Amino acid sequence: MDDEVEAGAAGLFATVYGGDEDAVVRALRAGAPADGPDADGEGRTALYVASVSDEPGIVRLLLAAGADPDRLSGGTDLPLCGAACGGHTEVVRALLAAGARVDLREEFGFTAMAWALQRGRVEVVRALLDGGADPSLAGPGGLPLVAAARRGSTGCVRALLEHGARGRAEALREALAWCGVDVAAVLQEGLEQPGREAVTQRFAEDGGVTVVVELLDDEGRPTAGNDLQTGHAAIATLLEAELGIALPAADLAGRALRRGDPDDDDWTEAVAVLQRRGDEETFRSAAAWCAGDEALRRAFGADVLGQLGPRGAYAARSLPLLSALARTARDAAGLRSAVVALGHLGDPAALPEILLHAGHRDPRVRRAVALALTGLVPAGHEEGVAALVALAGDPDGDVRNWAAAGLASAPADTAGVRQALVALLDDPVADAAAEAARGLAVRHDPRAVDALARILAVEAPDGYAYETARDAVRHLPDARVRARLERTLPRCR
Template sequence: MSEEQLYRAALTGDIETVGKLLAGGLDPDSPYEGQEEGGLALCAAASRDRTEAAEALLAGGADVNGREGGGWTALLWAAANGHADVAKVLIEAGAEVDATNDVGDTPLTLAASRGAPGVVQVLLEAGANHEKYDGDGDTPLEVALGWAGVHLESALLDQIEQDGWEYVVARQYAKDGTELITVAGRSADGEQSEQVEAQRGHAAVATLLEDAAGVYTPVEQLVARALAHRDVDEDAETWWIVADSLGKRADDETYEALARLCVSEDAREREFGVDTIAQFGFADGDKPYLDRTLPLLQKMVTTEGSPQVLRSVLAALGHQGDPRALPQVLDILGRPGHKRTSTDPIALADVLPPDDEEGLALLISMTEDDSSEIRDWATAGLAGLTADTPRIREALAARLTDSDLRTVAEATRGLADRGDERAARGAERVLADSDDEYARE
């Protein structure tokens, strides 16, 4: 009975019950025999993304590489269900990143099949072998590419479809921002049911695995992936994974292809071209394409008619980090009807020279904005300036009483870097009142 309680508590994330059972001496690796082939509590927690429960079980001595029937480990369950957070916890605890189950699935092939770029990134960063085949003889990349070209809802329905059953399709966002598709079915009498899930992240996964394998994919093919997912992912995750992949190439052929996108008749192509070319070839502070990119972006400030593309141009000018872009940044920020976002203070701070009073005044005004997000980024930008003047110090000190503790933390950092004793007040407040890890750090 205790094994069942532990298993179900791990499955639901009931930390209190998990803690009590472990404190009472229950072996965290005792299988729950009521589950087919014996269920391990750590595997249950991993399958449902119960990160705190997994941490408690590991702290209580659970074997991170313990196996359920079929050879399933907790990491295999996390990968199969697209749970990056718990996968990271398991890997940090020593999980074998290339472990296989009895049919040869690896964490990477399972995450690739799921279409979960968040898990794939975690696994690749941990050194997972991107060349290891699954039981069908497919690499993770082959698995991802096989799914990338299919209609996901139809493919999932094909897996469980039976005559006379009723089906529903649900769509929501997974934690990594890709769309999560769930197809559920039940028999007419309601006695039987089945459900399958996958994420619409296979194009992003394929891009990550191509980079890992050193596979060169034509620019046009990658652009098509990005454009197809621009409005599908929650925060354009596939778009940015593809942009990052192209940005790392640092070759003239790719640069010219992106430059052509920047003058395309299609606004979405221009937007992607700008977003990608913004950090093209950047490495260790080196910006080999700066003198080609900066004039291109400066010209677009004059010619661009799409507000969305112009927003990307503003961010890209900031990424150049060159004071020569300041007039164009100020031009965009000062236009009638311009809607202020966090991009504004970031871009302005990145190109602001130490002696420009107009730009400094605008940045300080942003530290007083009604939006806490804009105040936070503006204060961070102000704190990071190389200049140290009474005006900057007073503007930072004014944010020590801000209602947003991240903003207080940024102001504290800026004052501390300048040797201002008022930083101690901000540090005391953040440490006393904030549980935000970033702010406390």
């Protein structure tokens, strides 16, 4: 490499490391090779550095300037693999769009999919599958479905199943082998060094819990670590359903209650399986759980009944059971599940029991009330409308969001309803603001226009707020305003 080219390459790398897109453009225009190796002699490429640093703008600039998306950095590492390992979905999509071979292997036989599964990167897995990755191509961790089951990532397993991944029986055996295992202990044993302190942390993510174990040096700094997700029970439930294995209802309830979190995949997957089963035995089991002494089991039974309820005869039989639970439950989990389940039944006869809890001290219960009232309050039901208006001013953002959705879809059109929606147009919760704008647009209220224009300009195009605003535009009566808003381009990155 001559001195001029070497200087150009050094300048380019400095700008890439600094994350300065404008400086990258200047370096490329000055003649720096987009695909040249770093001057430090290790052979790293600028594209790989930008990819692992999550710099999608710089990645696109380098690709446009001729960087090869499949060139190995340092002779061992692929940009796509580095981005996948780091969970950098936008970079992954940019590399694939530029022609990166999705199943290409780097050192030790790793593909981008193998890295994404090892780290539990759900959105990256979906991007790779959308880009044509083979869902059954084995990597160092075996078949992708088995690797995802071992990782404990329910989201990765779902994505692979949606794309027809093979190895379901093997993956089920892997998931069952991990059920009930102390993940923290296993991770610590794999890292353990005599005399070294280990710290364990737990984070709620991907519908479950991720356990992280780190070794510390004498000054308390992490020097090594590993992590694993804990969705193995939910994965087993998913795979059993795929394989036609009907676990007894009591066993599914046991899995759901293992962590006792109604938002956890262990819980929601068990409810989903029982809902699809939808038979008399399931109804009787859920009814018995609702009448039992264990608070969390009552909540689980209510969730199951709420999902069974819309199935004809089960609705009429579930209503008195859930109404009684809503009147008598004292724990937040039971109340929340009973209220949401009553909403799922879709019967306005449940309104008295739902409205009992509109002012509950626990925001999770108020959130459940707002959710249950959405689509349930009939025309002329003043108490239901008043409850939604009050919830629209709740200090909890999620409560306001659901109340906004309830008001937007309510048949009532009063000054009070419109004022409650107007008050939400600048809500810091973007979804709540979008629902409020939709509610005003449906009522042909011109105050919706500026809010819709702002949301369409600043919110992410793949987000709920943006999609809600896009849908709301069609309700505006002025054709010129509709045309303008339909052509509003997002200003977000």
